[in-house]
Amino acid sequence: MFLSVFEMFKVGIGPSSSHTMGPMVAAARFLDQLRAGPFTPASVGAVLHGSLAFTGKGHATDRAVILGLAGFTPEDFDADAAEATLSDIAARRSVAPEGLPRMGFDPEKDLRFDYETALPGHANGMVLLARDAQGDTLVQQVFYSVGGGFVLTDRELAEGADTDTGPPVPYPFKTAAQMVEMAESSGLSIAAMKRKNELSRRSGGDLDRGLDRIWQVMAACIDRGLTTDGTLPGGLNVRRRAAGIFDALKAEHGRNQAAPHVMLDWMSAYAMAVNEENAAGGQVVTAPTNGAAGVVPATIRYWLDHMPGASRRQVPEFLLTAAAIGGLVKHNASISGAECGCQAEVGSASAMAAAGLCAVLGGTPRQIENAAEIALEHHLGMTCDPIRGLVQVPCIERNGLGTIKAVSAASLALRGDGVHLVPLDAAIETMRQTGNDMSEKYKETSLGGLAVNVPNC
Structure with a gap:
């Protein structure tokens, strides 16, 4: 078992690693997925579940998701640029991350807090999705923010992908x-x-x-x-x-x-x-x-x-x-x-x-x-x-x-x-x-x- 010191100690932003940093990281991963995919999305959306829904407003999860879909990441976060971007998104109801076309995103409609449905993998669950011009879903991905800024897809969580898969270390203690x-x-x-x-490493x-x-x-x-x-x-x-x-x-x-x-x-x-x-x-x-x-x-x-x-x-x-x-x-x-x-x-x-x-x-x-x-x-x-x-x-x-x-x-x-x-x-x-x-x-x-x-x- 190996977790790097730089996985335990990550530079990021407040107020929450699981509710702010994690959702922003998840959005960045979703953008990478869209960049690598064959589809041209016209709009994007997000649904927050479990604890991300119940305490999301207080933890600024909504802001984190919006900014993540606009291309922001915790490690290079610029507060002034973030405020300007949020104002632009509110006015234009769209996001324009690097390497992707401008996509429709209305924070009032396309970011939803689901207080009723808990996702099965973890209390901090969220769904990100991309749609075509007719509003049909092209890509949908479940993410779990599992604490400390660590993020896993539903498949990664099921496969135990939070364990180390790198080359062997000389002192691999698990206990x-x-x-x-x-x-x-x-x-x-x-x-x-x-x-x-x-x-x-x-x-x-x-x-x-x-x-x-x-x-x-x-x-x-x-x-x-x-x-x-x-x-x-x-x-x-x-x-x-x-x-x-x-x-x-x-x-x-x-x-x-x-x-x-x-x-x-x-x-x-x-x-x-x-x-x-x-x-x-x-x-x-x-x-x-x-x-x-x-x-x-x-x-x-x-x-x-x-x-x-x-x-x-x-x-x-x-x-x-x-x-x-x-x-x-x-x-x-x-x-x-x-x-x-x-x-x-x-x-x-x-x-x-x-x-x-x-x-x-x-x-x-x-x-x-x-x-x-x-x-x-x-x-x-x-x-x-x-x-x-x-x-x-x-x-x-x-x-x-x-x-x-x-x-x-x-x-x-x-x-x-x-x-x-x-x-x-x-x-x-x-x-x-x-x-x-x-x-x-x-x-x-x-x-x-x-x-x-x-x-x-």
């Missing part, structure tokens, strides 16, 4: 137990094994440049969030708080900084900065998803700025270790809130961050596995119930608490020798089973929990 055993038998760290696996220069870009985008996102105030879009009138907390912490420097709780405030400020940017539709890195994007970068920033001996040179070790853990969770359970609730998003992110921090603080493979297990175990059962379908409440603060748990889990693991009762593999399997048992009301549909018990207008 945490295999990972630890390989590390101990080889004498390599988890990050070193992950690096060797990556180098079987790309050059060292590409790997290093890619890792550097991941951290640059993460750090820039934190910095923007720490210097931007105002109200988040969507109608809940949620005020940005990270900048105010950050300013207060800086102003208090030297006075009450010794109070234990102040360190928690720094962690929360960094994480909330990222997720406020995400909620505003800014550029973020999936870690492993947008809804949980604040935990890993906040933990890195806390380590770099507040722990003696921290070095920027170790950030790749942190990211590679975290990606190894995230890959295990995705392969054996899920990183999708629509599939397993928020335990699959913030819980996975906290496990990844705990492992990464434990690694750069000198933890052994067994201590790293223990850190990830502690963090994930104490997110088990967490529901995904965003108010009004927006990635704001409880999502933003939840990333702060996930960061705090990650740091605590790493610290606890480092106090031990790696021997512990509950293996990480058991925690991952428990998360999968819990997600299967969880009511759909609590899996990113906004039909239960806080989403219905807190006034949201």
Whole structure:
């Protein structure tokens, strides 16, 4: 089993990897299908199902699909160009992606939210279609956005095409137990094994440049969030708080900084900065998803700025270790809130961050596995119930608490020798089973929990 660090950490846009990035990627794939096909489409349309329908408006899924059909992709998204394109589409009721004729598309009629019919493969299902001049369907394709920006067609999902099909890697661990055993038998760290696996697919220069870009985008996102105030879009009138907390912490420097709780405030400020940017539709890195994007970068920033001996040179070790853990969770359970609730998003992110921090603080493979297990175990059962379908409440603060748990889990693991009762593999399997048992009301549909018990207008 191999999932690249660049699959776990993708540069994209907010507010959701599964509801914004995924549908945009699906639309781009559909355009490629049309470009390669024998037909000349006259118009296109889209139908959103399941969680994409129920929380699509709050997650900007409609905008993502429209822009995707116009040729936009998450990795090179230009916000100003997007706004101009949306205005043009609304006026001309058509899209004109590169390499295809201008095709009819009326956002009011050709983008439909189907709240009644759930597609069988995954909660995040959508259908894209192209029609001829008479309105008859020429091409129709089902896509599933399976979390973290990963997208599969219905056929790919049925065939298990989310598994690795590339050349063999030197350390192909599928479980945490295999990972630890390989590390101990080889004498390599988890990050070193992950690096060797990556180098079987790309050059060292590409790997290093890619890792550097991941951290640059993460750090820039934190910095923007720490210097931007105002109200988040969507109608809940949620005020940005990270900048105010950050300013207060800086102003208090030297006075009450010794109070234990102040360190928690720094962690929360960094994480909330990222997720406020995400909620505003800014550029973020999936870690492993947008809804949980604040935990890993906040933990890195806390380590770099507040722990003696921290070095920027170790950030790749942190990211590679975290990606190894995230890959295990995705392969054996899920990183999708629509599939397993928020335990699959913030819980996975906290496990990844705990492992990464434990690694750069000198933890052994067994201590790293223990850190990830502690963090994930104490997110088990967490529901995904965003108010009004927006990635704001409880999502933003939840990333702060996930960061705090990650740091605590790493610290606890480092106090031990790696021997512990509950293996990480058991925690991952428990998360999968819990997600299967969880009511759909609590899996990113906004039909239960806080989403219905807190006034949201």
